[in-house]
């Protein structure tokens with residue numbers, strides 16, 4: 001059985017969501033963040049990268065949520081939440097599977113610029129380039145959701161599972177809040193949030209959830 005090593009208030013909630021969507025059995029092991037809001041030593045000991053999510057499946061220890069989600073979807077979910085390479089929407093699926101890392105890179109560069117005491121203004125090329133990139137990512141998102149009900153095509157897929165954390169929870173780190181300035185995205189977030197598997201997963205492992213033994 002797959003064990004999800006869940007770090008509290010983290011994007012490992014998307015793996016719980018995937019398992020609930022696929023109705024697959026799993027064990028959840030909960031780790032609290034330290035006072036520095038980082039993962040505790042016992043979490044970092046699981047995998048050299050030490051980032052959440054991490055799963056174990058027999059001898060396999062796998063990190064990086066894009067890899068984890070596609071691995072579970074293909075190996076245990078018959079690929080029904082993935083898009084096949086022969087499908088016309090496959091390139092879109094691939095693109096939106098990367099949205100998570102794309103958007104988070106921009107956010108972390110912004111946070112880095114802000115934290116080094118340099119004025120984040122128009123003369124700071126890192127700042128202006130990152131803002132331009134970030135704006136482009138949201139523009140692409142809004143455009144895609146004006147053309148397609150879901151990111152990977154007309155059907156809900158792993159690309160949606162990969163993206164929701166960024167649209168619902170990343171605001172706590174300063175990411176753009178999804179409001180009326182992004183109407184297609186706002187409607188999409190409402191649509192996807194209503195899914196029973198999403199609601200169940202968030203109640204188990206979402207940002208407001210507490211560890212079961214607490």
Ligand SMILES: N[C@@H](CCC(=O)N[C@@H](CS)C(=O)NCC(=O)O)C(=O)O
Pocket residue numbers: 007009010011012037038039050051052053063064065066100101
């Ligand atoms: N691209 C990675 C990002 C992983 C990541 O940054 N995880 C955060 C939690 S949301 C983390 O591990 N933070 C705690 C730490 O770095 O100590 C993925 O999708 O798995």
